[in-house]
Amino acid sequence: MKRMLSTLVIVLVVALMVLPQVPATAQQKVQITLWHMEQPPHRVERIQTLIDEFNAANPDIEVKQEPQNWGEIYTKAPAAVAAGNAPELLFAIPDFTPILKDLGTVLPVEDFVAELDAAHKFYPAAVAQYTYEGHTWAVPLYNMAHSLWYRKSVFEAAGVEVPTTWDEWLAVTEKLTTGEQYGIGLPANKNLYTDQTVYDLMINAGADEIYNPDGSLRFNNPQTVEAYDMYSKLYKFSPPDSPNWAWGEAEACFANRSCASILQFTVITTYDTQAEGDPADLGVAPIPYKEGVENPGTIAYVNAVMILTDDPAKVEAAKKFISFILEPENYGRFLNMEPGLFLPVTEDGAVAESFWNDPLVVKYKEQVEIMVKNSTGGRLFGFTGGNTFPSIAAISAQNLLAQTLQMIVIDGMSPADAVAEGQRLMEEAIED
Amino acid sequence: MRNTTPHTARARLWANFRSEWLSINTLMGYAFVLPLLLWLAATILYPLLVSIQISVQNIKFIGTPGEYVGLDNYQRVLSSPYFHAALKNSAIWVVANALVQTVLAFAAALILKQQFVGNRIARIWIILSWVVPTVVVVIIWRWLLSASGGIVNYSLQALGIIDKPMGFFSTGNTAFISVILINSWRWFPFNAVILLAALQRIPAELYEAAAVDGANVVQKFRFITLPSLQPVLFVMGLIGTLLSFNVFDVIWLLTGGGPSRATTTLPVLIYDTAFKKYRLSQAAAMSVLTGIILLVFAALFIRFLSPASEDSDER
Numbered sequence: 001m002k003r004m005l006s007t008l009v010i011v012l013v014v015a016l017m018v019l020p021q022v023p024a025t026a027q028q029k030v031q032i033t034l035w036h037m038e039q040p041p042h043r044v045e046r047i048q049t050l051i052d053e054f055n056a057a058n059p060d061i062e063v064k065q066e067p068q069n070w071g072e073i074y075t076k077a078p079a080a081v082a083a084g085n086a087p088e089l090l091f092a093i094p095d096f097t098p099i100l101k102d103l104g105t106v107l108p109v110e111d112f113v114a115e116l117d118a119a120h121k122f123y124p125a126a127v128a129q130y131t132y133e134g135h136t137w138a139v140p141l142y143n144m145a146h147s148l149w150y151r152k153s154v155f156e157a158a159g160v161e162v163p164t165t166w167d168e169w170l171a172v173t174e175k176l177t178t179g180e181q182y183g184i185g186l187p188a189n190k191n192l193y194t195d196q197t198v199y200d201l202m203i204n205a206g207a208d209e210i211y212n213p214d215g216s217l218r219f220n221n222p223q224t225v226e227a228y229d230m231y232s233k234l235y236k237f238s239p240p241d242s243p244n245w246a247w248g249e250a251e252a253c254f255a256n257r258s259c260a261s262i263l264q265f266t267v268i269t270t271y272d273t274q275a276e277g278d279p280a281d282l283g284v285a286p287i288p289y290k291e292g293v294e295n296p297g298t299i300a301y302v303n304a305v306m307i308l309t310d311d312p313a314k315v316e317a318a319k320k321f322i323s324f325i326l327e328p329e330n331y332g333r334f335l336n337m338e339p340g341l342f343l344p345v346t347e348d349g350a351v352a353e354s355f356w357n358d359p360l361v362v363k364y365k366e367q368v369e370i371m372v373k374n375s376t377g378g379r380l381f382g383f384t385g386g387n388t389f390p391s392i393a394a395i396s397a398q399n400l401l402a403q404t405l406q407m408i409v410i411d412g413m414s415p416a417d418a419v420a421e422g423q424r425l426m427e428e429a430i431e432d
Numbered sequence: 433m434r435n436t437t438p439h440t441a442r443a444r445l446w447a448n449f450r451s452e453w454l455s456i457n458t459l460m461g462y463a464f465v466l467p468l469l470l471w472l473a474a475t476i477l478y479p480l481l482v483s484i485q486i487s488v489q490n491i492k493f494i495g496t497p498g499e500y501v502g503l504d505n506y507q508r509v510l511s512s513p514y515f516h517a518a519l520k521n522s523a524i525w526v527v528a529n530a531l532v533q534t535v536l537a538f539a540a541a542l543i544l545k546q547q548f549v550g551n552r553i554a555r556i557w558i559i560l561s562w563v564v565p566t567v568v569v570v571i572i573w574r575w576l577l578s579a580s581g582g583i584v585n586y587s588l589q590a591l592g593i594i595d596k597p598m599g600f601f602s603t604g605n606t607a608f609i610s611v612i613l614i615n616s617w618r619w620f621p622f623n624a625v626i627l628l629a630a631l632q633r634i635p636a637e638l639y640e641a642a643a644v645d646g647a648n649v650v651q652k653f654r655f656i657t658l659p660s661l662q663p664v665l666f667v668m669g670l671i672g673t674l675l676s677f678n679v680f681d682v683i684w685l686l687t688g689g690g691p692s693r694a695t696t697t698l699p700v701l702i703y704d705t706a707f708k709k710y711r712l713s714q715a716a717a718m719s720v721l722t723g724i725i726l727l728v729f730a731a732l733f734i735r736f737l738s739p740a741s742e743d744s745d746e747r
Contacts, residue, residue, distance in 0.1 A: 075707055078493045103496065182580070190690045240599030241579035243691040244607075249578070258580030397708050403692075410603065410692040429709065 030317040032063045033087040046337035061317040088309045094129040098390030107307040108135035120346035126302040132388035138304035142342040145300035145375035150261040150283040169288040173237045176260040183237035185259035187245040194402035201227040204289035211387040220423035228415040268340030284367045300378020328352035391430035487716035505717035518701040529676045532616040537623035559621045570685040604694030630664040662739040
């Protein structure tokens with residue numbers, strides 16, 4: 001009995017000495033939670049692969065992902081910040097960042113971006129979308145840019161060349177519109193897709209600036225009116241249900257050959273899996289511009305990651321993870337979580353073997369090269385020429401570019417009147 | 433006559449109170465109801481009070497602080513043309529849905545009441561559209577009505593009714609009609625099943641007696657079927673209207689309230705104001721006003737359209 005008791009005491013003493021070590025070891029790990037909006041399972045899986053590799057290489061850090069969706073994040077993230085349970089890392093698009101920045105939770109990262117720039121060389125346009133009020137608010141991660149997608153054989157059959165100017169574009173689109181085929185698929189829904197396609201035309205009309213340098217709006221100008229006028233002319237050659245379109249309908253219209261061309265970030269996956277999948281017939285080109293416009297281009301969304309903590313250990317761990325993602329051997333795999341859609345924002349990323357050796361990228365190399373080229377000169381409404389003001393978030397969230405278009409193509413207003421009303425709505429949206 | 437002193441009157445009052453309010457049966461009844469009352473207080477009363485509180489502040493984003501602004505939001509909402517337009521759309525939405533669903537439900541219930549081969553399968557089959565999740569219904573109809581490859585446009589063209597595909601959601605009127613029909617298609621089976629159950633409870637003897645008296649089909653419907661269904665129709669009318677008024681998902685997923693706000697009803701406007709415009713307090717004011725409108729509607733509906741109860745008949 002005595003021996004049993006002494007054995008028990010020894011076991012307890014050893015247990016007391018060992019047990020506290022277990023949580024202590026766990027506590028030593030810096031926990032980083034990443035919220036992103038790349039919900040499709042294959043994207044989540046690819047991100048998890050990279051996280052697992054990072055966690056294995058950094059035993060003192062534990063990164064975990066919690067996929068969110070774009071529909072909810074605009075309300076969920078501020079609520080999480082208010083409740084004190086925001087993630088340490090949160091993916092962003094340019095017009096989402098000001099919302100969290102205004103809550104005072106986003107860590108300025110200009111020094112960190114400068115370090116990364118020295119190592120990887122960011123495209124300046126990528127950093128510009130997150131730099132305002134004296135700071136850079138997020139680290140650019142990947143780009144998405146619109147292009148004009150078409151079928152080469154359809155253009156050849158119609159005897160038309162790929163248009164480069166607006167006059168050519170209108171003529172080609174009209175010629176491509178036949179009984180069962182629409183020359184172009186252009187949305188007119190009040191959503192982000194329409195905002196994007198409208199802005200494509202605004203850029204190419206020389207109306208890419210929404211703000212004056214003093215922060216006042218300059219949306220109502222002759223160039224913007226010209227852009228809307230051109231859109232409404234092209235829209236006549238678009239399917240009649242396009243007022244209800246999102247990205248999926250446009251891709252489907254292109255895939256089933258009802259639309260001879262569309263403006264889209266990419267059609268590669270849909271074209272490869274649901275259409276012919278013949279890379280030799282898939283055409284991609286820069287968006288045509290109005291004659292005389294000096295700086296034509298396309299809309300480009302640089303996606304980035306914000307750091308939402310000021311805990312030094314967590315900040316350090318978060319930076320380490322971001323650096324890991326941007327390393328060329330990892331970066332290509334990160335971008336190819338959706339091959340042919342996500343484009344590099346760094347110069348060494350653009351030539352990384354890990355990017356170009358994905359089977360789908362290999363197959364559509366010619367198209368991806370043109371996409372990358374288009375993306376480097378991309379712009380985003382409200383984030384151009386250094387005239388960036390956080391109030392763009394309110395304009396963007398209400399899809400006022402698209403609403404202005406609906407006034408023309410649905411309500412029958414003149415482009416000039418609609419643009420004037422659009423500016424009034426924007427002023428109303430940004431008032432305090 | 434017995435003399436009653438104030439003391440004995442008080443004692444009697446207390447005794448009555450005890451026997452009525454403090455009896456075991458009464459207390460047991462309250463004990464059973466209490467959890468439900470607490471649940472309702474937590475899920476309806478508390479959010480309602482919070483909504484009222486938010487509606488008198490100037491909060492933009494959820495979770496951010498605001499300042500007291502009195503009735504400013506109510507003033508702004510009541511003078512907003514968008515609110516008036518949405519209220520009008522909601523009224524059209526409710527009436528149109530009620531009409532279409534009632535007609536379809538009646539027709540379906542009367543058909544299903546007949547004995548025919550496959551009747552049991554038909555009764556199960558008809559509720560399929562109600563069982564399918566809203567998002568699936570929306571996707572199905574969007575593709576059916578698509579102008580590029582949709583079967584509806586293809587069929588209409590093949591039949592020579594239209595010469596080129598039409599956009600069902602392209603103009604305000606066609607979009608509103610399309611959404612109403614899709615929502616009615618989704619909900620009429622539910623009403624049909626309720627009506628069918630009520631129809632089956634009408635004694636066959638009543639119809640036999642009416643036939644003996646020489647009543648025709650219309651008279652049987654007018655004087656037997658309709659009065660017998662009145663309690664069911666009353667409940668369907670009240671609950672159906674309230675549910676229909678609050679429909680958000682079908683409209684939002686099909687049209688997002690467009691094109692050009694043509695299908696923006698009050699629930700859509702409230703969502704849009706709170707989560708697209710980031711004017712949470714204004715949206716809360718709209719919610720409170722909507723709640724009041726529905727409360728007044730329910731009170732008037734019960735006051736004027738409630739079927740005479742058996743008690744009042746006896747009196």
